[in-house]
Amino acid sequence: MVHPHISVLLQEWLEALQNKHILTYVDCTLGAGGHAEAVLHKHPEITKFIGIDQDQHALQIAKKRLEPWKSRVQLIHSNFSELESILKESADAILIDLGVSSMQLDEKERGFSFQQEGPLDMRMDQTAELTAEEVINTFSEEELGEIFRDYGEEKRWRRAAAAVVHHRGKHPIKTTKDLVDALKPAFPSYFKKGISPYTLVFQGLRIYVNRELDVLETVLPHAIERLNPGGILGIISFHSLEDRIVKNRFREAAANRFPLDAPVDLAQPRDPIVRLVTRKPLTAGEEELKLNPRSRSAKMRIVEKL
Numbered sequence: 511m512v513h514p515h516i517s518v519l520l521q522e523w524l525e526a527l528q529n530k531h532i533l534t535y536v537d538c539t540l541g542a543g544g545h546a547e548a549v550l551h552k553h554p555e556i557t558k559f560i561g562i563d564q565d566q567h568a569l570q571i572a573k574k575r576l577e578p579w580k581s582r583v584q585l586i587h588s589n590f591s592e593l594e595s596i597l598k599e600s601a602d603a604i605l606i607d608l609g610v611s612s613m614q615l616d617e618k619e620r621g622f623s624f625q626q627e628g629p630l631d632m633r634m635d636q637t638a639e640l641t642a643e644e645v646i647n648t649f650s651e652e653e654l655g656e657i658f659r660d661y662g663e664e665k666r667w668r669r670a671a672a673a674v675v676h677h678r679g680k681h682p683i684k685t686t687k688d689l690v691d692a693l694k695p696a697f698p699s700y701f702k703k704g705i706s707p708y709t710l711v712f713q714g715l716r717i718y719v720n721r722e723l724d725v726l727e728t729v730l731p732h733a734i735e736r737l738n739p740g741g742i743l744g745i746i747s748f749h750s751l752e753d754r755i756v757k758n759r760f761r762e763a764a765a766n767r768f769p770l771d772a773p774v775d776l777a778q779p780r781d782p783i784v785r786l787v788t789r790k791p792l793t794a795g796e797e798e799l800k801l802n803p804r805s806r807s808a809k810m811r812i813v814e815k816l
């Protein structure tokens with residue numbers, strides 16, 4: 511069966527797991543189950559495989575793909591920020607492959623892409639309440655500007671927010687195309703390095719709707735805490751905002767500054783609790799870049815529990 515999503519940095523992750531004896535494995539972002547399938551093939555010793563995704567459609571696809579291992583696989587529809595309550599025992603390996611899948615991007619009804627017209631939705635979890643449409647039509651100009659600036663890193667955030675507010679005064683913005691039309695006056699001729707100006711605004715909106723940075727901050731200490739000694743945690747990120755969080759939290763855990771979320775005066779110096787397996791993030795090699803352009807921005811960082 512051909513799967514619509516090509517797993518990124520798969521070989522690098524398999525190599526990191528190579529000499530590990532894994533009994534409990536957690537995939538926090540199961541998606542199409544590509545990493546999951548490869549790991550289950552390579553590690554027949556796995557007795558418990560927990561696969562989490564907040565997208566019910568992804569879980570259905572992964573369920574079929576992981577059928578051969580169904581007695582050992584447990585699928586959970588949840589946000590990985592709930593890891594602490596989902597995972598009762600400790601694990602030998604945990605993977606978090608962030609962001610959206612190709613299935614989500616390609617399905618125009620999900621509203622993630624400015625290249626196809628669809629409802630302005632952008633929820634990875636179809637049961638969540640807040641949609642991009644609500645944000646775009648009800649948030650103040652100032653709030654929209656902050657979203658485009660802080661999560662999109664869009665330099666023209668002020669203009670973009672003003673253009674949205676101006677446009678919605680005349681017509682409600684209901685589809686991805688409506689949003690592109692609203693933004694056009696803010697970016698008259700602005701196509702830098704082949705990146706469309708809408709990319710960053712759409713990125714900012716998606717990160718806000720799905721609280722992507724908050725949930726990452728929440729899961730990291732729990733994922734580290736739940737690892738067995740010698741267990742490893744890999745995180746694949748797709749933009750600098752995510753990678754910065756991962757880099758900083760991993761460095762803190764590898765130094766003597768834990769617990770990660772304690773107020774400064776309570777954070778007693780402790781022994782390092784992880785070893786950095788990757789000092790610099792792993793990125794896709796030439797072969798992978800040729801096969802999958804989406805791997806261009808992927809960065810993987812790995813730590814091992816001490």
Ligand SMILES: C[S@@+](CC[C@H](N)C(=O)[O-])C[C@H]1O[C@@H](n2cnc3c(N)ncnc32)[C@H](O)[C@@H]1O
Binds near residue numbers: 546
């Ligand atoms: C890049 S895809 C994963 C692809 C997968 N590793 C594979 O090889 O097929 C990311 C998946 O993670 C899910 N996801 C993203 N953030 C999540 C979160 N906070 N909690 C649960 N699932 C999340 C998305 O719905 C999407 O299906």
